[in-house]
Amino acid sequence: GEDVEQSLFLSVREGDSSVINCTYTDSSSTYLYWYKQEPGAGLQLLTYIFSNMDMKQDQRLTVLLNKKDKHLSLRIADTQTGDSAIYFCAEFRWGTDKLIFGTGTRLQVFP
Amino acid sequence: GAGVSQTPSNKVTEKGKYVELRCDPISGHTALYWYRQSLGQGPEFLIYFQGTGAADDSGLPNDRFFAVRPEGSVSTLKIQRTERGDSAVYLCASSLDGSNYGYTFGSGTRLTVV
Numbered sequence: 100g101e102d103v104e105q106s107l108f109l110s111v112r113e114g115d116s117s118v119i120n121c122t123y124t125d126s127s128s129t130y131l132y133w134y135k136q137e138p139g140a141g142l143q144l145l146t147y148i149f150s151n152m153d154m155k156q157d158q159r160l161t162v163l164l165n166k167k168d169k170h171l172s173l174r175i176a177d178t179q180t181g182d183s184a185i186y187f188c189a190e191f192r193w194g195t196d197k198l199i200f201g202t203g204t205r206l207q208v209f210p
Numbered sequence: 211g212a213g214v215s216q217t218p219s220n221k222v223t224e225k226g227k228y229v230e231l232r233c234d235p236i237s238g239h240t241a242l243y244w245y246r247q248s249l250g251q252g253p254e255f256l257i258y259f260q261g262t263g264a265a266d267d268s269g270l271p272n273d274r275f276f277a278v279r280p281e282g283s284v285s286t287l288k289i290q291r292t293e294r295g296d297s298a299v300y301l302c303a304s305s306l307d308g309s310n311y312g313y314t315f316g317s318g319t320r321l322t323v324v
Contacts, residue, residue, distance in 0.1 A: 103252070134315075141214075141301060141315040142253070187252050196266060197243065198313065200252035 103190060103201035110207045117175040119204045121188035124169060128190035131164060132198065133173045136185045145173070145186075175206075183208045212236075214316035216302050222322045223292055231287040231319045235304030242285050243313060244277055245301040253301055259285060292323045 102124040111117045123131065129150050134142040148155045148162045148171075155162045161174040171188055185203040192199060215234040223229050235242050240261055245253035255269040259279045267277070274292075279285040289296055299320050303313035 139317070141317040142303075144314070189252075196241075196260075197255045197258055197269075199255070200245075202250075202252045 103188060103199055105186075105188060105201040105204045107202070108205050108207070110209065111178050113178060113180055113208050113210050115178055117173075117178045117182070117206055117208075119173045119175075119186050119188075119206065121171040121173075121201050122169055123171065123188070123190045123199075123201075125190060125192050125199075126166070126169065127193045129193045130191040131162075131171050132189040132191070133160075133162065134187045134189060134200075136187065136203070138184075142187065178206075178208050180208045180210070182206060214302055214304050214314050216300075216316035216319050218319060219317065220320045220322075222324060225292060225294060225323055227292055229289050229292055229321065231289075231300050231321070233285045233287070233302030233304075233316060235283065235285070235302070236314055237283075238306070239304035239314075240282065240307050241305045241313075242279060243303045243305075244285070244287050245303065247299045247301055247318070249298075256287070256300075289321075292321075294323045297321055297323045 104122045132147040133145045135145050136142050146157050146160050159176045163172045185205050187200050187203045189198040189200045217232045242259040244256040247253045257277050258266040262282045274290045277287045299318040301318045303315045305313045
């Protein structure tokens with residue numbers, strides 16, 4: 100995960116929007132993903148975006164991709180306490196058939 | 211099965227012992243992946259199977275680590291002469307054909323070497 104960087108921690112109030120950022124380094128990455136990990140659980144795929152897109156919206160989730168700056172963000176609207184978890188961005192590197200994960204951002208939602 | 215199943219969910223072993231971790235992928239998924247997640251880190255790639263063969267084992271840290279998938283379904287990750295630094299959560303994932311639409315992960319096996 101050393102090539103995919105994320106801020107470690109984010110704290111938001113319930114009902115506010117959360118924005119989790121990620122910077123990746125491989126311009127050949129074709130797909131970029133957001134996964135959610137709750138304590139003691141595996142990784143749950145939240146959403147993904149193809150590299151030729153700059154935005155994707157899925158209910159409360161909005162993914163923005165700035166390919167020029169290799170910057171990916173996940174916006175969660177109306178954040179709920181159930182959204183508290185660790186969020187990982189991951190890139191699928193063309194020709195390698197594997198996902199490379201970031202270090203994860205711990206999102207804490209307080210009432 | 212409905213999801214990716216990993217057993218055991220927790221394993222405590224003594225330094226120097228041999229361990230096997232099992233992964234049962236989603237039925238019909240040809241691609242299977244092993245990742246290792248250390249505390250406070252993101253998952254790190256270990257090995258990828260396409261069918262029965264290891265398509266990429268570049269992430270295995272050393273020759274104490276080995277994985278098999280003899281019938282193209284269940285996979286076993288084997289660790290010889292365990293060290294305390296091997297303590298981590300070992301995650302398995304599968305995908306239908308190795309395409310890039312995201313994998314389905316199991317809940318992991320937490321390995322603790324004492």
